[in-house]
Amino acid sequence: MYSSLLKSLPFPPRVPLMSGPTPLQKSRLSWGEDALYWKRDDLTLYGLGGNKLRKLEFLMAEALNQKADLIITSGAPQSNHARLTAVVSAMLKLPSVLVIPGTLPTEWGGNLILDRLAGAEIIACGEEPLEQAVKRISSEKRSKGYYPYTIPLGGSNTLGSLGYFLAFFELLTQAEEQGWTPNLLVCSVGSAGTLAGLVAANALLPQPLRLLGVNVVQSSDQLHRQVEQLATEVLELLHIPRSLPPFEITTDFIGSGYGSATPESSKVIIECFRTDGILFDPVYTSKGVAAVKHLMQHKNREFPESIVFWHTGGGPAIFDQHYYTELLGHA
Template identity: 35%
Template structure:
């Protein structure tokens, strides 16, 4: 199948490991983890796979400035700043914060990578971030620069091909390992990672359950968001694909206190998992999602699935602003 063009930024393929002790604790199920937290250092995480496609489109369009948005500790914004610096481009980050942020975690790295940062309130972010980014593009054009806007999480039609390609990678690894994964589990925060996995699974008829665990909003919101992304992705393909809305499987109930907000049970889970497996989850995405997965298995909601693959989408830098919340 002919996909849109991309550039090579990530360290691929990322390895797949069995979570030995975690699986044993959960009973008759094998949990594997795909280490997309190891796609790089500055670009670590799932965002770089999407940026490989989005930034290629930007370069082909003659753009020299990447404009994007996210929370103050956005992994995507940090990865965008790193990619821009690596390619000799500029980055403008529109970040959400209702107070003067501490210079730590991803926000510190954004500064270190030379990005221009514009802080806006949560209200502005919710209602006007796209307009603000369009205004930035208009302003920089006056100085001769050409901006390319990347939406939150690079979760759009072009960006989602990053995880379409990742699904092809997983299929190859299945053959090499002699394993068939019944389901693939991923945290859902903007929908693009899920959308890419789902699209490839549908077009190639792999027959796997693609299971998302939302870390903000709710399942219905993300089903609609994924549909919107898939419709946009379809514009890049010359092949039709059919699916039903109910095929999109999002497990709700693990948002907790809200996006990027942590409670004790989530942080305790991250600590216990880290000590058990030597793998560090993040508090915004993978910590909530892996906790949710463990609870669903304990409840018997995933009976019939023998081998599950969890996508570790990175985000370790987001732990540092929460260091004082952990109890050791």
């Protein structure tokens, strides 16, 4: 249904990293009258999956196009983006450097193990601000003769966000094939590119869907502006003269901040694993699902709705000692 629209838009090149649509699955949970669906981007094809592969399709194509011979990115030690960048770089026979804050861990766990298995060079930058460290390391690598391509935090620039512009239409097509229409789309928000792509795509619908981002990182105002900025740039890049539809961001489920689980997020990990056999992560998606649960249990609506939670991956972080110790306390 949307294929001719998408064919008419001037997308930049992509390295194919997706194996077709990810599953769209109805949940067996009963948190109220609404129907709840999971969009399973945790099941993307490579490196244990996650949302970053959709962004990396565009980013890596640009890196190859620029003839880069080294990929540099950054993130928290348990960054899923860093893990998938390391894996995809290795698959494309490019060395990668991951810059993390603080010091190298004494105990290796979760994503960091996978980063090493993928062959990434992991550089801890101590107290130096991450962005500054990335610039410094990039110029050091240049002086050694490399031609590096730097991917921003979370792969969230205009190019990366295009991945979720496309994904939005994948979801609508699947829902239509299954014979239902989504009313509300929810995803967790970190570096903003995922939600920005969805917001930009939503601008093309005659009746836009309700979009809710669940903030897991920072102040909501700043994040709202970041999503608006990126979504506007996506529409400009694709020459689509539309204004952005409204979207919401909640910060109510962030707990004490980025990377720290909440009792609700730990409980939904266990509940969803036991009911649907689906694994959410402690940093991003479990806070998003906690928001969905709250919404389904507390909102008064006149009629049941169809809610989609976009599962953006992140499962490997559970195998970091800090997170599994916390989770086992709730099991």
